[in-house]
Every structure is written in C-alpha cells, then in structure tokens.
Amino acid sequence: xxxxxxxxxxxxxxxxxxxxxxxxxxxxxxxxxxxxxxxxxxxxxxxxxxxxxxxxxxxxxxxxxxxxxxxxxxxxxxxxxxxxxxxxxxxxxxxxxxxxxxxxxxxxxxxxxxxxxxxxxxxxxxxxxxxxxxxxxxxxxxxxxxxxxxxxxxxxxxxxxxxxxxxxxxxxxxxxxxxxxxxxxxxxxxxxxxxxxxxxxxxxxxxxxxxxxxxxxxxxxxxxxxxxxxxxxxxxxxxxxxxxxxxxxxxxxxxxxxxxxxxxxxxxxxxxxxxxxxxxxxxxxxxxxxxxxxxxxxxxxxxxxxxxxxxxxxxxxxxxxxxxxxxxxxxxxxxxxxxxxxxxxxxxxxxxxxxxxxxxxxxxxxxxxxxxxxxxxxxxxxxxxxxxxxxxxxxxxxxxxxxxxxxxxxxxxxxxxxxxxxxxxxxxxxxxxxxxxxxxxxxxxxxxxxxxxxxxxxxxxxxxxxxxxxxxxxxxxxxxxxxxxxxxxxxxxxxxxxxxxxxxxxxxxxxxxxxxxxxx
Amino acid sequence: xxxxxxxxxxxxxxxxxxxxxxxxxxxxxxxxxxxxxxxxxxxxxxxxxxxxxxxxxxxxxxxxxxxxxxxxxxxxxxxxxxxxxxxxxxxxxxxxxxxxxxxxxxxxxxxxxxxxxxxxxxxxxxxxxxxxxxxxxxxxxxxxxxxxxxxxxxxxxxxxxxxxxxxxxxxxxxxxxxxxxxxxxxxxxxxxxxxxxxxxxxxxxxxxxxxxxxxxxxxxxxxxxxxxxxxxxxxxxxxxxxxxxxxxxxxxxxxxxxxxxxxxxxxxxxxxxxxxxxxxxxxxxxxxxxxxxxxxxxxxxxxxxxxxxxxxxxxxxxxxxxxxxxxxxxxxxxxxxxxxxxxxxxxxxxxxxxxxxxxxxx
Numbered sequence: 001x002x003x004x005x006x007x008x009x010x011x012x013x014x015x016x017x018x019x020x021x022x023x024x025x026x027x028x029x030x031x032x033x034x035x036x037x038x039x040x041x042x043x044x045x046x047x048x049x050x051x052x053x054x055x056x057x058x059x060x061x062x063x064x065x066x067x068x069x070x071x072x073x074x075x076x077x078x079x080x081x082x083x084x085x086x087x088x089x090x091x092x093x094x095x096x097x098x099x100x101x102x103x104x105x106x107x108x109x110x111x112x113x114x115x116x117x118x119x120x121x122x123x124x125x126x127x128x129x130x131x132x133x134x135x136x137x138x139x140x141x142x143x144x145x146x147x148x149x150x151x152x153x154x155x156x157x158x159x160x161x162x163x164x165x166x167x168x169x170x171x172x173x174x175x176x177x178x179x180x181x182x183x184x185x186x187x188x189x190x191x192x193x194x195x196x197x198x199x200x201x202x203x204x205x206x207x208x209x210x211x212x213x214x215x216x217x218x219x220x221x222x223x224x225x226x227x228x229x230x231x232x233x234x235x236x237x238x239x240x241x242x243x244x245x246x247x248x249x250x251x252x253x254x255x256x257x258x259x260x261x262x263x264x265x266x267x268x269x270x271x272x273x274x275x276x277x278x279x280x281x282x283x284x285x286x287x288x289x290x291x292x293x294x295x296x297x298x299x300x301x302x303x304x305x306x307x308x309x310x311x312x313x314x315x316x317x318x319x320x321x322x323x324x325x326x327x328x329x330x331x332x333x334x335x336x337x338x339x340x341x342x343x344x345x346x347x348x349x350x351x352x353x354x355x356x357x358x359x360x361x362x363x364x365x366x367x368x369x370x371x372x373x374x375x376x377x378x379x380x381x382x383x384x385x386x387x388x389x390x391x392x393x394x395x396x397x398x399x400x401x402x403x404x405x406x407x408x409x410x411x412x413x414x415x416x417x418x419x420x421x422x423x424x425x426x427x428x429x430x431x432x433x434x435x436x437x438x439x440x441x442x443x444x445x446x447x448x449x450x451x452x453x454x455x456x457x458x459x460x461x462x463x464x465x466x467x468x469x470x471x472x473x474x475x476x477x478x479x480x481x482x483x484x485x486x487x488x489x490x491x492x493x494x495x496x497x498x499x500x501x502x503x504x505x506x507x508x509x510x511x512x513x514x515x516x517x518x519x520x
Numbered sequence: 521x522x523x524x525x526x527x528x529x530x531x532x533x534x535x536x537x538x539x540x541x542x543x544x545x546x547x548x549x550x551x552x553x554x555x556x557x558x559x560x561x562x563x564x565x566x567x568x569x570x571x572x573x574x575x576x577x578x579x580x581x582x583x584x585x586x587x588x589x590x591x592x593x594x595x596x597x598x599x600x601x602x603x604x605x606x607x608x609x610x611x612x613x614x615x616x617x618x619x620x621x622x623x624x625x626x627x628x629x630x631x632x633x634x635x636x637x638x639x640x641x642x643x644x645x646x647x648x649x650x651x652x653x654x655x656x657x658x659x660x661x662x663x664x665x666x667x668x669x670x671x672x673x674x675x676x677x678x679x680x681x682x683x684x685x686x687x688x689x690x691x692x693x694x695x696x697x698x699x700x701x702x703x704x705x706x707x708x709x710x711x712x713x714x715x716x717x718x719x720x721x722x723x724x725x726x727x728x729x730x731x732x733x734x735x736x737x738x739x740x741x742x743x744x745x746x747x748x749x750x751x752x753x754x755x756x757x758x759x760x761x762x763x764x765x766x767x768x769x770x771x772x773x774x775x776x777x778x779x780x781x782x783x784x785x786x787x788x789x790x791x792x793x794x795x796x797x798x799x800x801x802x803x804x805x806x807x808x809x810x811x812x813x814x815x816x817x818x819x820x821x822x823x824x825x826x827x828x829x830x831x832x833x834x835x836x837x838x839x840x841x842x843x844x845x846x847x848x849x850x851x852x853x854x855x856x857x858x859x860x861x862x863x864x865x866x867x868x869x870x871x872x873x874x875x876x877x878x879x880x881x882x
Contacts, residue, residue: 306761343759
C-alpha cells in the first residue's frame, strides 16, 4: 500500500463556521488510493465537521474538493455514496427487531431479493474476514457485530473511500483486532480509508498517513509510523501551553477523598467499569482531563450525589457521604455544577430566581418551615447576578433566555456564593464565550484561594493546566494517578491522555518505546 | 409560509388570554356546527352558556346543579394537577373516584342503622383511603417495575367499574330493595348522608372540600417547597434529581394526592347527590377532570374557573338537548372542541407565529 499512489480525494481550503466557532479553518489534505489515512485531533478539533462535509452532511462555507480527479461537492449523502464514498458512524442506525439482511436492505436504493442479498452479505463478510450471519436478529448482536453490519452495508456499495468515525470506541480489543485485519485487507484491495480517532497507538499501528487537526486547522500531515506517540500528542494538543499559574501552592488538609469509586460505562464502550480514587485538599484545584464519554458525567453525578455509591467511596472531611443524596451533601458543603446547563443544572423554563432555589435552598436558608421565602430567594439570585456580572434583564428572566456564557456564570456563581467546602464542576466553560470562560476560571481560582477544594472536569487541556494544581486523566472509567501540573511535560500529558489502556491485545501491539517510560 | 418561532420566555399575556380565546373559538365553531345541524346557533349557545344561570324558567334548578357538578370536577382536577405538573400522568382518577365511593359507602353501610357523629367523618376518611389505595397500584408498579402509570391507572378504571357493579348486585345490595341492584340510599340514612348544607344553593360537604382545596393547592404549589419540587420535576426531571428530588417519592406523592382527592370526590358524590352505589355509579367525572385540569392550565384558580365552566356546559348541554333537541353527540363534540382549541391556542404561549417567505437553510 504505497502512500505514493494516485490521489483519490483532495481537500483544499475547506472552511466551515458555526455561530461562534470556526469548526474548520482552511483545511487542506489529500488521501491516496489504497491508503489508510488518519484524521487525528482532540474532541472539538473539527474532525467530525470535516468528514461530514466529505460525506455530504454539511455544506462547507468555502473550499474545494476533488474526488477521483473530478470536482466533488456532494449536496447530500446520497450523492456522496453515488460517487463512491461510504461512512460508518460512531452511533449505529440499525433496527434491532430486524435481521442483518433486512437492515442492510433498508439502506439500499434498490435492494435485491433477501435470499440473493444474504448470499452477497455472506460473500463479502467471508472475503474481508468479517464473520456475520445475515439471518440473525440485530438485537442479539454485540456492538462489534453491529459495526460489522454497518461496514458490510458500506462494502456492498463497493466504495472507493470508506470513512470510519471512532470505530474502536465501541469495540472490545478482540473485536478491534478483527476490524484492523479487515481494514488492512480493504486497503490492499485499493480502497482508501479515512480513519478518525484520537487514539495514538491505534493510528500508529494501522495508518499510512495522518492529518492532525487542532482548533479547526490542519496543523500537520505526516507518516504516523515514523513519529513517536509523543510527537503526535504534541501536535494534537499544541505546544502553546501557558506556564501553569498556580503550581506549587501549599495545600491544606484533605477535604474530599474518593476511594474505589466505580463508574459503570456511560456509553457503549465494552470494557468493564474502572475505579476512581483521588483526594483533594483545601485550597487545591484538581483538574481531570480526558475525552468526553469516558465517565465524566458519571463522576460528577457520583460527587453531586445523584448517583449514590458505597458510603465510604466518597468522604467529605473524613465523613462518609457516598450514600447521601444531593441535598444532604450540599448541606455538608459538597456542591456540584454539571456539564449540561439547560435541563440538568437549571430548568430552562423557570426564572433565575426559581433556579436559584434549585441548589441554594438549604445553605442559603431560603425556606422557612417548608415555605419558600421568595423575597430572600430573589435577593440571592440578584446577588449572583451582580457579583458575577450576569447580563440579563433581571432575576425574573427564564434560564433559557440567557446566553450560554451568562447562564453558566449564573450557575457557577450560584454554587460559589454558597461558600462550598468542595465544588465539583464538569466542563464549566464548554460552549461559553471567551470572556465568560475567563471569568469562570478566575472565579474558580478565587474560590480555591479562599480555602475551598475544587474538582474541575474538562476537556480543555489548556484550561486545566492553567488553573489546576494537580492533573489526572479519566479514561474508560479509570482515573490515572493525579500528578502535580508544575513540571508536567507535554509528553507525559500525551501519554496520560493517549489511552494506552487495553491496547496491548491489539494486533501489532504498542511499540515499546511508547510505554509509560520516564522521559529522558 | 407560516412558521412557529420559540419565544425566549413564555408569554404572560397569552398564558392568561389562551383560555379566553379558546372559549371564544369554541363558541364560534360550536355555533357553526349547530347551524349545520339545522339548529339556531344563537339559541343553542345561549341555552348552553346563559340559560342555566339566568333564565327565570331554569335557573332555580340549574344554579345549585352548577356547584354540585363542578365540585367533584374541581376536587379531582386539583389532585391531578400536581401529578400533571410533575409529569406523572394519572389517567385513572375515575377508578379512584369509584373505589373511594365504594370504600366510604361500605363503611357507612356497615354502621346501618346506628346513629352517631363519628360515622360521616369515618366515611370521609375511608373514601380518601379507598382512592389512595387504588392510586397506589400504578405508583408501586411504576416505581418497582417501571410500568407506565398511564396504562395501569387507565385500565384499573375498568377493574373498579366491575368491582362497583359486583358490589351493587352482591355484597352491598339493599336487603330491603326487593332484589333490585343497588345499595341502601345513604341520603335516607342521616348519620351517613352528605346533605345540602344551605338550602337552594347545592352546597354540600364536597363543595366545601373543593372550595378549601383550591387555596390550599395554590399555597402548596406556589409558596411551599414541595410544590416547587413538583413544578421542577415537570420542568426538568434531571434538574429535580440534581436538586435532591427522589423520582420514586415524587411518583408516590403525586399519585397519593390525586388518588385521595378523587376518592373524596367519589364519597361526597355517593353520600350526597347520588345516594346509593349502583351498577353505573361512575359518571365520568374522573375523565372530565383531566380536561378541567388542563383547561385551568394546571393552576388552582384556573381549575376553579374551568370546573365551573365545564359544569356549565354539562348543565347547559343537557338543557340544549331537551329544549332544542340537539343530539347528545353534538354536545360532546362541543365539549371536545373546548379542549382542542385550548391546546391549539396554548401553543402561542411558548411560540410566536411568523409569516415569511420560505428561504433555503444555509
């Protein structure tokens, strides 16, 4: 599979903007025939938007594409399929009650009779080493087998380019091994594969070429086999780290201790639940990084009390609180701010005053013998609005009427003004404008400076390294041991993030030099 | 093309205006329907909305009937409104109404023919308990086994109807009734009856209970943290859990309130206007109360007005049937229009209508 083959797909200057975000900023790259080409980048780097443009799901604002030497601008996925582009999504679209063959027939423009289709499915699945019985009900299949149904559905179209979006995120290591064999076979047969992932090991084991995206820009095109995991991680994460501003602060006594907390897998990843253990001291900010969907939501729910655990799994000032609900934990000073603002942290149709009552009832004593003191509640909401510069007509405004940044300032402020002992936040600056994000980070730093412990879960590495004292990565429900951010090198972060867990069984295996060895 | 745009905030004006506009539209559409049936539309509308209250010929009978009919609707709808606000859909208030009546009636008949001031209060208690127990079946099944409370509570209505019918011909049948189905008439058993408290007004204990339930529900819903949690659960279930609301406990609480109030309504109806357990004791109050609850925008005072309005269309509808010969089905269609228009106009509270030319989405 020579990377020097004829160019199959070329993308030049592709740009796509969403309100407030430049998802793709003049991205250019090319995929050769028979090449396994990786699109590498952190979440939010623009990988999905880019492939959606190639598959006709998103219309780019600017830029040109050519496919097999001809100008290519698919208006819809049907046009992309007709041109020879197929895509396997991360989330499957299969009917569980129907058989494999019936599901595949549903996706075809002109399906042949089921018996004939069954023969073709069997033939394709044999040819590419994808064991699949066309008569089985999809509901009985594992995630890996369902993915095979999607792949076979694509292969029946005889595609020239196959796009795979994070295909191993739902697979067991054994299933991933089978998938890699299939992909290599396909490439050997001349089909190009565009492979989206953020797992560096996989990409080094499988891909001939890689394009690395960061903040919507293509920052490098290279041969991943010739570069170490470190170099790839550096490119992916960006070398522009601000020196950690809060490193080396003297920490107070431990206030929050999490020990052996199990986070059942939130999504479909097939590996067993991992365990999470960490401690946070008064005045300290613990940053927890990692790609979304690795247990972040479950961790926040376990801290807030929405997801009860064994009593001793969460301790606040030595007191077991794991079995307590959110209100009881809040009374003791363990507060939380979930990622999802509308619907979880706040009720969209309720006023800011009412939303203030959602978490501040106990600590701000907003009720008397069960009766709500609305004047006091309103005054508290007004204090949050004034102190955190929330732009809104007033506390009577509905939560959904506020912009993301203003609402988040209100919601974080609602917790901070209650003077929590521990505040856990998940993605506090996600979807928030830059000014509001800076204000929120500042507020969290101030809160820690006043002696509170802060647990900050985020996907924004820059942000975590900027304000956290210690840093850990949540990966498949497991937390790496926290390490001080001071003196933490980019390579080490890359390796903590790289997801080396569970990769050892994959064909090819990890190269030894990429193991968790100390940097020279 | 007509487009609906989501409002940033619900419109206060439309919140108040929607029921009024809906009633107006119902009158227009209803008039058209009556005209199509060959009846005088103005006379029909007047007979339904005006005559029961102000006609010298009928008002003396109709006015007390208004309270008699509205009280159970309001009492049941107040109970239902808590669940509906929290997203817990008790569709089976009719069954709880029946079982409350049966339990309360059975307690009263167990004392027959003794006298004593304790009998009626015990019946009231038993009525609430009967409705509550019947509502606990869907509650337990929902919390333990995640069944749909909509289906379970609805189907239990038909079970309750069979039980009431069996009681009327079996273990509660009047021994002195000459073999006819139906229990003794509680109206003729003073210690167990629910009489008209002020002659000529229709006010009985059920009307008093409804009149108390309305302000109490208002305080609970809008001034007490329990009501806030109910509203929060309906507005954003996950935010409610985040606030510390346990969904199972909320299900039990809401079904308890609606079941007990429906049971009370059943008992007051049985011991007062109806008098006896008969095969067809159920009169559909439990179902109509669902309409009343929504017509009143799930607000206690809204429900008060909606209950009175609904009772008016019932009484006026009957009047129109026998004065103008309008078929019963047309009256029911007219009542259905009321809910239809209310829900239709309700959209405007949260959405704004925009007329504009179709443009391609970028």
